[in-house]
Amino acid sequence: MELSQLRVEIEQLFEAPIEEVRERGRPIFEEFKRQLNEGRIRAAEPLRERWIVNAWVKKGVLLGFRIGALTDYSINEQFRFSDKDTYPLKALDGVRQGIRIVPGGTAIRDGAYIAPGVVIMPPSYINVGAYVDEGTMVDSHVLIGSCAQIGKRVHVSAGAQIGGVLEPPGAWPVIIEDEVLVGGQCGIFEGTIVKRRAVLGAGVILTRSTPVYDLVHERIYRSGREAPLVIPEGAVVVPGARPAPGEFALAHGLAITTPVIVKYRDVRTDWHTALEEILRVS
Numbered sequence: 001m002e003l004s005q006l007r008v009e010i011e012q013l014f015e016a017p018i019e020e021v022r023e024r025g026r027p028i029f030e031e032f033k034r035q036l037n038e039g040r041i042r043a044a045e046p047l048r049e050r051w052i053v054n055a056w057v058k059k060g061v062l063l064g065f066r067i068g069a070l071t072d073y074s075i076n077e078q079f080r081f082s083d084k085d086t087y088p089l090k091a092l093d094g095v096r097q098g099i100r101i102v103p104g105g106t107a108i109r110d111g112a113y114i115a116p117g118v119v120i121m122p123p124s125y126i127n128v129g130a131y132v133d134e135g136t137m138v139d140s141h142v143l144i145g146s147c148a149q150i151g152k153r154v155h156v157s158a159g160a161q162i163g164g165v166l167e168p169p170g171a172w173p174v175i176i177e178d179e180v181l182v183g184g185q186c187g188i189f190e191g192t193i194v195k196r197r198a199v200l201g202a203g204v205i206l207t208r209s210t211p212v213y214d215l216v217h218e219r220i221y222r223s224g225r226e227a228p229l230v231i232p233e234g235a236v237v238v239p240g241a242r243p244a245p246g247e248f249a250l251a252h253g254l255a256i257t258t259p260v261i262v263k264y265r266d267v268r269t270d271w272h273t274a275l276e277e278i279l280r281v282s
Contacts, residue, residue: 039113043147151178163189201238
């Protein structure tokens with residue numbers, strides 16, 4: 001099915017009564033999911049120097065939950081689970097596809113795209129609609145949420161949480177561009193965009209309500225009403241603190257955590273992060 005026709009079908013089904021959706025929606029959804037699995041369609045995609053959100057793709061993902069039947073996928077009495085039959089575990093052929101999934105409890109939901117050269121350490125979870133591009137390392141205890149977009153040669157360090165965004169369909173997903181280093185125990189949520197080659201130090205938390213203080217350019221980055229929080233290209237971000245407002249906070253020396261850009265990526269930073277390449281080929 002042509003992409004334009006698929007989009008029209010998904011948009012129409014999303015607005016249709018549930019009886020009509022269940023009657024004729026399954027073949028259209030399966031074609032939609034096939035293209036999602038192959039990376040042909042994405043919840044968000046780059047267009048020259050900016051990103052666009054494909055709300056219709058998110059509608060297609062949501063459609064799968066509407067038409068799916070709750071199914072028992074239990075292996076035995078000790079390992080029981082159930083989910084919508086539209087989103088089983090993703091069928092992967094790691095050797096043929098060039099994807100390395102180390103044993104130990106990783107789960108990838110059907111409808112996620114995993115590119116060749118990706119390495120996934122256990123246990124990790126990648127949700128429907130996510131897009132993980134070539135050469136990326138997903139370390140242990142990592143969550144990549146629904147519709148999150150992860151670029152090429154990214155390192156998502158152990159314990160990092162990349163939030164998922166499905167509703168409303170037009171909302172920004174989390175976007176991590178190429179060659180970003182996401183430090184351990186980071187949390188990136190609510191449609192944040194991290195531009196190319198940025199480095200997030202361990203423990204950095206980014207949300208729509210998070211102001212980010214740039215010590216280099218003496219600026220404060222915030223999200224707008226309909227605009228995401230954007231971390232600039234090459235920024236090196238570490239956890240910081242700012243004084244909490246009010247006399248009580250002043251009297252008790254209280255502070256609020258906030259991310260701080262302390263520098264921009266240079267040759268020395270690249271030398272340190274180049275060590276990550278060893279993990280991809282070893």
